[in-house]
Amino acid sequence: MACIRFFHPEPPPVSGRVWPVFLPFAGCPYRCAFCAQDKQTGRDHIDLQAVFRELERDLEQAMERGRGPYEVAFYGGTFTALPSPWPTKFLALASRFRALGLISRIRCSTRPDCVDVSSLVEFRNQGLDMVELGIQSFDDSALCQASRGYSGDTASRACEYVKEAGIALGIQLLPGLPGDRPGLFATDVVKTAAFEPEVARLYPCLVIEGTALASLWEQGKYVPWSLSRAKKELALALGVLWDSGTRVIRMGLAPEETLEKSILDGPWHPALGQTVRGMALLEVVRNHVERFGRKPKGVQVPRRYQGELFGHGGELIEAYEELGVDKTIIHYVNEKDFILF
Numbered sequence: 001m002a003c004i005r006f007f008h009p010e011p012p013p014v015s016g017r018v019w020p021v022f023l024p025f026a027g028c029p030y031r032c033a034f035c036a037q038d039k040q041t042g043r044d045h046i047d048l049q050a051v052f053r054e055l056e057r058d059l060e061q062a063m064e065r066g067r068g069p070y071e072v073a074f075y076g077g078t079f080t081a082l083p084s085p086w087p088t089k090f091l092a093l094a095s096r097f098r099a100l101g102l103i104s105r106i107r108c109s110t111r112p113d114c115v116d117v118s119s120l121v122e123f124r125n126q127g128l129d130m131v132e133l134g135i136q137s138f139d140d141s142a143l144c145q146a147s148r149g150y151s152g153d154t155a156s157r158a159c160e161y162v163k164e165a166g167i168a169l170g171i172q173l174l175p176g177l178p179g180d181r182p183g184l185f186a187t188d189v190v191k192t193a194a195f196e197p198e199v200a201r202l203y204p205c206l207v208i209e210g211t212a213l214a215s216l217w218e219q220g221k222y223v224p225w226s227l228s229r230a231k232k233e234l235a236l237a238l239g240v241l242w243d244s245g246t247r248v249i250r251m252g253l254a255p256e257e258t259l260e261k262s263i264l265d266g267p268w269h270p271a272l273g274q275t276v277r278g279m280a281l282l283e284v285v286r287n288h289v290e291r292f293g294r295k296p297k298g299v300q301v302p303r304r305y306q307g308e309l310f311g312h313g314g315e316l317i318e319a320y321e322e323l324g325v326d327k328t329i330i331h332y333v334n335e336k337d338f339i340l341f
Contacts, residue, residue: 026077112158132170230267295324
């Protein structure tokens with residue numbers, strides 16, 4: 001066999017910039033055991049009227065400066081459970097600027113027990129393109145112990161509702177919740193992949209100061225994942241989700257100063273995504289090297305993967321050397337395919 005040519009299994013990225021609109025706690029029926037949106041966003045309450053006015057002003061300024069297009073994303077709260085008329089008002093505002101060419105797409109995040117087909121169809125008709133469901137897990141025990149307030153069946157039905165309404169689906173998972181056990185996250189990932197969502201986010205559970213989960217941790221009743229376990233589990237999950245055509249657009253919480261200061265325990269790393277993506281790519285290369293049947297004399301690597309091939313800080317160099325792949329035989333090119341030769 002002269003050479004092996006292969007492509008990265010990750011679905012291609014969608015071009016465009018996201019305009020995030022944070023609505024921490026807005027519309028949420030209660031606070032979950034792990035929730036720390038105040039630490040993630042730096043806000044402990046929200047004034048919807050103020051957010052609306054600020055968004056309208058900023059969109060007008062962006063139009064005047066010829067910016068865009070943007071995808072507006074309503075994050076942090078439970079958008080579909082906002083008090084009336086706020087979901088409609090926000091969608092109407094975004095749609096107005098979509099008609100002017102500034103906005104290309106509209107998405108929101110919400111809880112799986114706060115959606116139904118009829119309301120989703122109505123929101124779709126008002127301009128909503130994607131719903132990201134904060135599933136967290138499809139496991140009844142984990143959901144119960146995290147005080148989510150719904151069952152795994154409810155989570156599954158919500159995914160079906162979104163697709164039935166003709167809206168793009170996003171799924172957020174939170175592995176390592178109380179009630180975790182070996183294989184639970186892997187099962188959640190397989191169930192997620194079966195729905196073929198457009199995007200997924202994977203947020204390993206952290207113990208954050210001021211949460212109910214922090215109290216359990218202090219009492220010795222909860223132990224979060226280690227960073228090592230999180231890396232391995234997430235890398236395996238990436239492969240499964242990529243195979244289903246799902247883009248994983250986030251792994252781990254964004255490194256906000258207020259959040260970092262409040263983390264008591266858990267698999268936190270500012271470059272978790274880069275590390276995990278590198279590990280997943282290593283497994284792809286490993287499988288093809290084994291197929292090749294000998295140490296390659298050279299490896300062509302698309303330049304876009306140069307920053308993650310050897311992992312964060314070169315942590316995967318030794319693993320590649322064990323495959324017979326070292327830096328001296330790597331050739332970075334402006335192509336889309338990998339080649340072993």
